[in-house]
Amino acid sequence: MYIQFALILAILTIIFFIGEFTRKKGFDKLKISRSIDKDRILPGEEFTLTTTIENNKRLPISFLMLSEKVPAAVEFVSDNNNFKEGVDLWHLSKYTISWFERKRRIYKLKCNVRGTYILRDINVTVGDLFGYSTETVAVEDFLEFLVYPKLINMNNVEFTNTNFQGDNYVKRWIHKDPLYIKGIREYNVEDRMKDIHWKSSLKMDRLMVKEYDFTSDRELTIIVNGQCGEPYWGSIQPVLIENGITVAASLASIAIKEGVPTGMWTNCQLIGMQTKITSEVYPDINALKKIMELSARMSYSITIKFSDYLRSKVKDFNQNSTYVIITPYLDEDGVGILSKLKRRGILIKVIDVSLKDTVPYISGIEKNHYKGELRV
Numbered sequence: 001m002y003i004q005f006a007l008i009l010a011i012l013t014i015i016f017f018i019g020e021f022t023r024k025k026g027f028d029k030l031k032i033s034r035s036i037d038k039d040r041i042l043p044g045e046e047f048t049l050t051t052t053i054e055n056n057k058r059l060p061i062s063f064l065m066l067s068e069k070v071p072a073a074v075e076f077v078s079d080n081n082n083f084k085e086g087v088d089l090w091h092l093s094k095y096t097i098s099w100f101e102r103k104r105r106i107y108k109l110k111c112n113v114r115g116t117y118i119l120r121d122i123n124v125t126v127g128d129l130f131g132y133s134t135e136t137v138a139v140e141d142f143l144e145f146l147v148y149p150k151l152i153n154m155n156n157v158e159f160t161n162t163n164f165q166g167d168n169y170v171k172r173w174i175h176k177d178p179l180y181i182k183g184i185r186e187y188n189v190e191d192r193m194k195d196i197h198w199k200s201s202l203k204m205d206r207l208m209v210k211e212y213d214f215t216s217d218r219e220l221t222i223i224v225n226g227q228c229g230e231p232y233w234g235s236i237q238p239v240l241i242e243n244g245i246t247v248a249a250s251l252a253s254i255a256i257k258e259g260v261p262t263g264m265w266t267n268c269q270l271i272g273m274q275t276k277i278t279s280e281v282y283p284d285i286n287a288l289k290k291i292m293e294l295s296a297r298m299s300y301s302i303t304i305k306f307s308d309y310l311r312s313k314v315k316d317f318n319q320n321s322t323y324v325i326i327t328p329y330l331d332e333d334g335v336g337i338l339s340k341l342k343r344r345g346i347l348i349k350v351i352d353v354s355l356k357d358t359v360p361y362i363s364g365i366e367k368n369h370y371k372g373e374l375r376v
Contacts, residue, residue, distance in 0.1 A: 027126060027137060029056040032066070034119065039145040040293070043114060046077055047145070049107045055097040063127030063134070064095040071117050077108035090123075111147045114245065116271040116297050119143040144273045146296035149242075149249045152373060157247075160357060160369040183211045219261045219283035219320055222291075224248045225327035226268035226298065227306040236300050240328040241268070243353045247370055248326050249295040256288045263321075264291045267309040268298040279303070283321060307333035314341070322347045328354040338362055 031054040038047040051068070055061055068091045070076075076091060095103055111117065120143075125136040184200050187207035200208040224244050229235030248264060255262040263283035270277045277297060281290045304312070306327065314337065317323065323346060325338070330350075342348055342364050350367040352359035357369040 025057075025059055027124070027135075028059075030054070030061070030124075030126075031056060032122065032124060032139060032141065034068075034122075034141055034143055036143055036145055039143075040148065040296075041111070041145065042148050043112045043150050044110055046108050046110045049109050049119075049143075050104060051093065051107070052102065052104045053095060053097060054102045056100060058099045060099050060101075061095070061097045061126060063125075064097060065125040065127075066093045066095075067091070067123040067125070068093075068119070069121040070119065071111075073113040073115070074109055074111045074117065077110055114147050114149045114242070114296060116299075117145050117147065118273060119145075142273060146293060148292045149246050149295045151253050152246060152250045154247075154250055154254060156373055157370065159371060184208050185211045219263070219322070220252075220255045220324065221263045221265065221283055221321045222248045222252055222324045222326060224264065224266040224268065224295075224298065225306045225309075225325065225329070226266065226300065226302045228328045230331070232302050232305045235329075236302075237328065238300050240353050240355070241298070241300055243370060243372075244326045244328065244351075245295050245298055247351060247353065248324075249292060251324065252291045253288060256285060259285065261285045262287055262291065264294055265313065266294065266298055267302055267304050267306055269301040269303045270294070270297040271299050272297055307331055307337060310334055310337045317341055317344075317346050319345050319347075322349065324349045324351060326351045326353060327359060328352070330359050335360055335362055338365065 031052075033052045033054075035050050035052075036047055037050075038045075041047050051066065053064070053066075070089045070091050072088055074089075091107075093105060097103055120140055122139045122141055123136050124139055125134050127134040184197050185208065187196065187201075187209045191209045195209045197208050197210050226241050226244070227235070228237040228240050252262045252264060261283040262285075263281045264287075265280045267279070270279060279294070281287050281294055284290075303309075306329070323341075325348060327350065330338075338348055338350075339362055342362070348362075348365050350359060350362065350365055352367055352369040354369075359367065359369075361367050
């Protein structure tokens with residue numbers, strides 16, 4: 001009886017030590033890596049996440065589970081094996097791996113929300129040979145991808161100033177050069193009196209104006225203000241900021257397609273794994289990719305009060321560029337700075353993305369209130 005008990009105890013002890021050995025040694029020479037096929041995507045566009053596990057030792061792993069933390073806005077198209085924790089998701093996958101074996105799993109993902117996303121945390125759980133105990137180790141594996149803002153058809157956008165719409169509104173913002181008169185057309189309320197062609201007006205019995213062409217060196221700079229009120233760091237309204245970013249990126253896309261060198265500035269804080277990310281893209285005919293990346297990286301946090309931001313950039317404003325200020329808010333200080341720039345000969349336009357058209361009108365500066373996309 002005593003011998004049988006001792007034998008059972010010995011077997012259990014051996015099993016215990018084998019289990020402990022296989023569990024602890026399971027992490028040795030275990031390599032886990034991930035990759036994505038596209039790190040710049042459009043909202044709703046599918047992309048591929050590949051998870052690779054390599055067991056580079058003679059000892060097999062009978063049980064291995066990965067828990068990968070994924071932002072809640074990211075959807076697994078091909079696999080729903082996940083559970084929620086707070087606002088994020090943990091995606092679970094289980095494996096059995098032989099010695100010197102590599103396993104790879106591929107998932108289809110998509111994201112409908114603009115922004116910068118960083119996949120980072122992985123919990124790796126290894127079980128013993130007999131399935132009695134497990135051990136979990138946290139691993140950091142950084143992957144970054146950007147979701148660009150949705151580009152909207154600006155002809156389907158409602159503004160308080162209905163003259164804003166049309167294929168040529170971007171060109172109307174660019175300086176006109178009287179050396180490049182391409183024809184005569186009928187007068188509208190936005191035309192300057194000095195552009196009236198009096199001889200043609202008398203002949204046609206209605207006001208006619210000179211229509212100018214545009215020189216190739218004219219530029220457009222779009223400035224996105226994320227400040228929604230006072231204090232600038234506490235008055236955050238995500239919907240207004242998102243509207244501003246959407247309009248800005250859509251305008252930039254149209255302008256560049258029309259051959260206008262376009263840039264973008266912002267006082268929004270930027271998100272990214274890099275230590276230095278520039279908040280300014282200067283006008284260039286090939287700048288759309290940089291502008292879309294900047295638009296994706298903008299967060300709802302503000303780095304500096306908008307009036308202070310304008311003051312810091314005053315010397316960078318030049319008469320060769322038209323400046324479109326897209327903003328949900330302007331204080332008296334900001335209004336004063338823009339008025340001084342206008343008097344200095346800087347061409348400025350304002351797009352108000354506030355809910356109730358609360359951005360003040362500035363004398364001599366065209367303002368349009370964005371009211372959203374028309375229902376068609």
